[in-house]
Amino acid sequence: MSVTVAERERAHVQTHSPHGAAEPSYAQRLRNNRLGLWLFVFSELFLFGGLLMSRFYLWRDPATDDIIRPELDQLLGLFSTTILLLSSVSMALAEAAASRGDRKILNAGLLITAILGIVFLGIVVGLEWQGEVSPGDGAFGAVFFGMTGLHAIHVLSGVILLLIILYNSLRGKFTTERHWGVEATAIYWHFVDVAWVFFYPALYLIGRAVHLG
Amino acid sequence: MEKESRVNEQNGGGYRQIIIIAVLLAILTVAEYFVAQALPSAIFLLLIALVKAALIVQFFMHVYRLWREESH
Numbered sequence: 001m002s003v004t005v006a007e008r009e010r011a012h013v014q015t016h017s018p019h020g021a022a023e024p025s026y027a028q029r030l031r032n033n034r035l036g037l038w039l040f041v042f043s044e045l046f047l048f049g050g051l052l053m054s055r056f057y058l059w060r061d062p063a064t065d066d067i068i069r070p071e072l073d074q075l076l077g078l079f080s081t082t083i084l085l086l087s088s089v090s091m092a093l094a095e096a097a098a099s100r101g102d103r104k105i106l107n108a109g110l111l112i113t114a115i116l117g118i119v120f121l122g123i124v125v126g127l128e129w130q131g132e133v134s135p136g137d138g139a140f141g142a143v144f145f146g147m148t149g150l151h152a153i154h155v156l157s158g159v160i161l162l163l164i165i166l167y168n169s170l171r172g173k174f175t176t177e178r179h180w181g182v183e184a185t186a187i188y189w190h191f192v193d194v195a196w197v198f199f200y201p202a203l204y205l206i207g208r209a210v211h212l213g
Numbered sequence: 214m215e216k217e218s219r220v221n222e223q224n225g226g227g228y229r230q231i232i233i234i235a236v237l238l239a240i241l242t243v244a245e246y247f248v249a250q251a252l253p254s255a256i257f258l259l260l261i262a263l264v265k266a267a268l269i270v271q272f273f274m275h276v277y278r279l280w281r282e283e284s285h
Binding site (some may be wrong): 034035038049056067074078081082085086088089092093096117135186187190191193194198200201205206207208 | 227228231232234235238239240245246249253255257258259261262265266269270272273274275278279
């Protein structure tokens with residue numbers, strides 16, 4: 001009596017799984033997790049993309065239809081952008097360290113990324129939000145606080161994720177082969193950086209500066 | 214061990230590659246600032262932003278892992 005491959009696999013699954021259902025391997029779960037996270041990132045693109053479009057639609061001179069912007073401190077924008085890009089570099093180094101099993105650089109990278117994220121939040125909330133534009137400044141206020149506010153919420157949630165991952169790393173939860181938590185946090189953090197890569201020129205550089213008040 | 218290290222390098226885990234991308238991002242960011250002062254073209258500035266985003270998505274977010282079925 002011959003046994004087919006499918007029957008052998010079914011028998012193997014029933015032997016190794018308490019409910020008779022196939023347990024996906026770590027590699028399979030990793031692929032599913034990646035796909036799920038990238039679909040989430042894709043959905044976020046619409047949110048940030050919509051805000052970016054609203055900036056170019058609403059910040060226009062009604063008389064000439066020129067693209068305009070409020071007169072913001074461009075050097076402050078450059079500084080906050082540099083901080084966020086540096087945080088992406090430290091996050092990438094941390095993820096690379098996780099792949100190599102270099103726990104010292106992993107922990108240092110995660111800590112530095114979290115600190116740079118907090119510094120970025122401090123610049124946005126403490127300096128940029130206290131600048132020339134206020135929430136009551138019509139389209140300027142609505143778009144500026146909408147874009148920077150939504151982005152800041154994402155940075156804040158990223159910092160919380162980083163601290164959770166750092167805590168887990170300090171407890172030795174990640175190995176060279178298994179560190180999906182680090183990879184997922186890195187993808188999320190870099191996405192927040194990508195969003196700012198477009199927000200920075202849109203808010204600070206593009207268009208004719210208009211003095212408010 | 215050597216094989217594992219080579220796999221990590223292929224996965225984009227190389228420190229040197231990260232530093233090269235960081236330098237490129239820094240150059241593009243400074244260029245973006247000065248381009249805005251000299252030639253405030255929305256299209257040109259958005260193109261620079263697009264290049265920066267592509268570098269981050271490819272080398273930091275490792276988007277290629279989605280279809281190469283690689284491990285970490």
